[in-house]
Amino acid sequence: KLPTNVSKLVDEAKSLYKSKLAHLAETHKPPAFIVCAPGRVNLIGEHTDYNDGYCLPMAIDYQVVAYGTGFVHTGKGSGPTTIRLRMISSQKNDGDDIVEERKLAVNALTPPDETTPKSWTNYVVGTIVQYVPDLPHEGCTLDLAIAFASDVPIGAGLSSSAALETATATFLECFMHDMAFSATSSGNIQRERAIRCQKAENEWALSPCGIMDQYVSSAAEKNNCMLLDCQSLEITQIPFKQAEDTPAIVVANSNVAHEIADGEYGKRRRECADAVATMQNVPLYHVLSLRDANLQDCEDAKDKMGDVIYRRAKHVVTENKRVLECKTALKMGLWDRVGALMNDSHASLKDDFDVSCEEVDLLVETAQKVEGVYGSRITGGGFGGCTITLVKKDKVEKLTEALKGAYKAKYDKECDVFVTTASAGARVLAVDVDCKPH
Ligand code: GAF
Numbered sequence: 001k002l003p004t005n006v007s008k009l010v011d012e013a014k015s016l017y018k019s020k021l022a023h024l025a026e027t028h029k030p031p032a033f034i035v036c037a038p039g040r041v042n043l044i045g046e047h048t049d050y051n052d053g054y055c056l057p058m059a060i061d062y063q064v065v066a067y068g069t070g071f072v073h074t075g076k077g078s079g080p081t082t083i084r085l086r087m088i089s090s091q092k093n094d095g096d097d098i099v100e101e102r103k104l105a106v107n108a109l110t111p112p113d114e115t116t117p118k119s120w121t122n123y124v125v126g127t128i129v130q131y132v133p134d135l136p137h138e139g140c141t142l143d144l145a146i147a148f149a150s151d152v153p154i155g156a157g158l159s160s161s162a163a164l165e166t167a168t169a170t171f172l173e174c175f176m177h178d179m180a181f182s183a184t185s186s187g188n189i190q191r192e193r194a195i196r197c198q199k200a201e202n203e204w205a206l207s208p209c210g211i212m213d214q215y216v217s218s219a220a221e222k223n224n225c226m227l228l229d230c231q232s233l234e235i236t237q238i239p240f241k242q243a244e245d246t247p248a249i250v251v252a253n254s255n256v257a258h259e260i261a262d263g264e265y266g267k268r269r270r271e272c273a274d275a276v277a278t279m280q281n282v283p284l285y286h287v288l289s290l291r292d293a294n295l296q297d298c299e300d301a302k303d304k305m306g307d308v309i310y311r312r313a314k315h316v317v318t319e320n321k322r323v324l325e326c327k328t329a330l331k332m333g334l335w336d337r338v339g340a341l342m343n344d345s346h347a348s349l350k351d352d353f354d355v356s357c358e359e360v361d362l363l364v365e366t367a368q369k370v371e372g373v374y375g376s377r378i379t380g381g382g383f384g385g386c387t388i389t390l391v392k393k394d395k396v397e398k399l400t401e402a403l404k405g406a407y408k409a410k411y412d413k414e415c416d417v418f419v420t421t422a423s424a425g426a427r428v429l430a431v432d433v434d435c436k437p438h
Contacts, residue, residue: 002429003061005061005062005063005151006036006063006065006429009036009063009064009065009149009150009151010034010036010065010067010149010429010430012065012090012149013034013065013066013067013090013147013148013149014032014034014067014147014432014435016067016088016090016147016149017032017067017068017088017145017146017147017435018435018436018437019437020088020099020147021068021086021088021099021145021146021147022145022435022436022437023437024086024145029069029070029071029143030069030432030433030434030435030436031069031431031432031433031435032067032068032069032431032432032433032435033066033067033068033069033070033171033174033175033428033430033431033432034065034066034067034428034429034430034431034432035065035066035167035170035171035174035426035427035428035429036063036064036065036066036167036426036427036429037063037064037162037163037164037166037167037170037217037218037425037426038059038060038061038062038063038064038152038163038217038220038423038424038425038426039059039060039062039063039064039152039153039158039159039160039162039163039217040057040058040059040060040158040159040162040163040212040213040216040217040220041057041058041060041158041249041251041379041380041386041388041420042055042056042057042058042212042379042380042388043056043057043058043225043326043338043342043379043388044056044319044322044323044326044341044342044345044377045057045212045228045319045320045322045323045326046319046345046349046353046355046378046379046380046382047268047272047315047316047319047349047353047355047381047382048230048291048316048319048320048323049210049211049212049228049230050208050209050210050230050269050272051230051272051289051290051291051316051320052230052231052289052290052291052292053230053231053289053290053291053316053319053320053323054227054228054229054230054291054320054323054324055212055227055228055230055323056225056226056227056228056238056323056326056327056330057212057213057216057220057225057226057228058216058220058224058225058226058240058249058422058423059216059217059220059422059423059424059425060152060158060251060420060421060423061420061421061423062150062151062152062153062158062163062420063150063151063152063163063167064148064149064150064152064160064163064164064166064167065148065149065150065167065429066146066147066148066167066168066170066171067146067147067149067432067435068144068145068146068147068171069144069145069435070142070143070144070145070146070171070172070174070175070176071142071143071144071175072135072136072140072141072142072143072175072176073140073141073143074136074137074139074140075139075140075141076139077137077138077139078138078139079138079139080105080106080107080108080138080139081105081106081107081132081135081138081139081140081141081142082103082104082105082106082140082141082142083102083103083104083106083125083128083132083141083142083144084102084103084104084141084142084143084144085100085101085102085103085104085124085125085128085142085144085145085146086099086100086101086102086144086145086146087099087100087121087124087144087145087146087147087148088100088146088147088148089120089147089148089149089150090147090148090149090150091148091149091150091151091154100119100121102121102125104125106129106132109129111126111203111204111206112204112206113206114206118205120164122204122205123161123164123165123168123200123201123204123205124146124148124164124165124168125204126165126199126200126201126203126204126205127165127168127169127172127196127197127200127204128142128144128168128172129200129204130169130196130197130199130200131169131172131176131196134176135176146168146171148164148167150163150164153253153416155257155258155259155385156253156255156257156385156386157258157379157380157381157382157384157385157386158251158253158380158385158386159213159216159217159380161201161205161207161213162197162201162209162213162214162217163217165197165200165201165214165217166193166194166197166214166217166218166425166426167426169193169196169197169218169426170193170218170426170427170428173189173193174428174431187219187235190215190218190219190425190426191215191218191219191233191235193214193218193426194211194214194215194217194218194219194233195211195214195233197214197217197218198210198211198214198215201214205261206261207259207260207261207265208260208261208265208266208269209260209265209381210230211228211230211233212228212230215228215233215235216228216425217425217426218425218426219235219425219426220422220423220424220425221237221424221425222421222422222423222424223239223240223242223421223422224237224238224239224240224422225237225238225240225330225422226238227323227327230291231289231291236327238327238330238331239330239331240330240422241330241333243333245333245335245392246333246393247335247374247390247391247392247393248390248391248392248393248396248419249388249389249390249419249420249421249422250367250388250389250390250391250396250399250400250417250418250419251379251386251387251388251389251417251418251419251420252363252367252386252387252389252403252415252416252417253385253386253415253416253417254357254359254360254363254384254385254386254387254407254415255413255414255415255416256357256359256360256383256384256385257384257385258381258382258383258384258385260381262383264355264383265381265382265383268312268353268355271308271309271312272290272312272313272316274305274309275290275293275298275301275305275309275310275312275313275316276288276289276290276293278301278304278305278309279293279297279300279301279305279313281304282300282301282304284297284300284301290313290316290317290320291316291320293313293316293317294317295314295317295318297317298310298313298314298317301313311351311352311353311354312352312353314348314352315348315349315352315353316353318344318348319345319348319349322341322344322345325337325341326338326341326342329341335374335390336374338374338375338390339373339374339375339376339390340374340375341375342374342375342376342377342388342390343368343375343376343377345377346364346376346377346378349377349378349382350378353382355378355381355382355383356378356382356383357382357383357384359384359407359411359415360378360382360384360385360386360387362406362407362410362411363376363387363403363406363407363415364376364377364378364387366402366403366406366407367387367389367391367399367402367403369402370391370395370398370399370402371395371398372391372392372394372395372398372399373389373390373391373392373395373399374390374391374392375389375390376388376389376390396419399417400417403415403417404417
């Protein structure tokens with residue numbers, strides 16, 4: 001049985017497909033595949049993924065659902081490969097009926113540049129492009145009609161774009177499966193999918209993100225946090241133990257929007273690369289990425305790096321340690337320790353990595369003072385977005401009131417607060433043979 005929000009999204013996507021796409025006869029080749037992919041919240045391990053480090057995210061209950069049909073016309077085996085794509089999204093079109101239609105000749109495809117208007121469709125096209133090499137030969141036509149429905153808040157740092165890419169990829173694998181992945185194990189499929197979706201985001205949304213968001217949307221497991229080693233790309237599921245004293249996971253959205261492509265995130269990446277280059281010049285030859293460095297290395301290179309780069313490196317080095325300690329604390333159900341590590345992580349992101357903002361700090365500081373709260377921190381890329389707080393279950397209401405009250409009092413604005421579980425990653429929900437027009 002599907003959670004209520006997911007079955008609502010399935011109904012929405014199905015009815016969008018039937019009313020707006022199904023009558024376009026040539027795309028209508030049953031069956032339709034229905035897949036979903038979740039947004040994420042990161043428990044701890046921020047700005048470590050692109051430094052070859054560790055992170056510990058989980059999937060949230062909010063999802064992107066895709067309902068669609070796909071067909072490969074194999075053609076004569078010559079000429080350019082084309083993609084005929086019709087797509088519609090309940091979330092982005094704000095009630096207006098525009099069906100985005102694209103006919104794309106693969107050999108003439110170029111990713112957008114800074115001058116191209118931003119569009120949600122780039123995430124979808126960018127992902128589809130990653131699957132073109134799986135087509136049987138050149139000259140095929142890939143005919144796709146996909147309706148998306150989503151309840152992942154946009155621009156909130158909850159990975160709505162990674163969820164869209166991952167849902168698209170999972171949908172594509174449904175009918176390209178025989179060609180693409182029949183010989184691979186499911187862990188490899190998830191990893192490969194995450195790599196492709198990250199590439200789509202880097203090249204087609206011009207967002208220099210790491211791999212955390214796409215990987216957790218792809219491979220999360222219910223009631224687990226996903227420990228990701230971003231160097232080996234190995235994952236280990238760490239149970240978020242379900243017991244009487246298991247805390248609630250509360251997410252608060254500051255509604256301060258920020259996009260990774262906006263510039264500050266890219267700047268942090270360059271500063272981390274600078275730190276590595278300086279350490280090598282010290283010389284600390286063992287440091288090939290910040291994952292290899294320890295606090296002593298940061299101190300040894302401090303004079304050469306200067307204060308800003310030193311603080312960036314210090315954050316990454318200490319954050320990696322916190323993730324590994326948090327993994328152990330989680331396994332043992334030591335919630336006080338998990339919380340303390342979250343609080344330290346926030347301080348480090350605020351003071352050393354400079355990726356918080358005053359609205360988010362207010363939410364974190366307010367939460368940290370509420371009775372029954374284990375820990376609270378900013379989550380995701382930063383500069384706005386959400387906080388994650390672990391709190392005793394019977395104190396959720398108190399926490400919610402405190403957060404909403406403090407935010408309203410200081411900014412005369414609303415913050416959204418919700419409880420999530422550690423949810424499952426991308427999956428196929430159903431195959432629908434009845435996808436004819438209404
Ligand atoms: C964003 C990015 F997309 C991730 O790759 C990660 O770097 C995160 O910010 C910070 O931990 O969500």
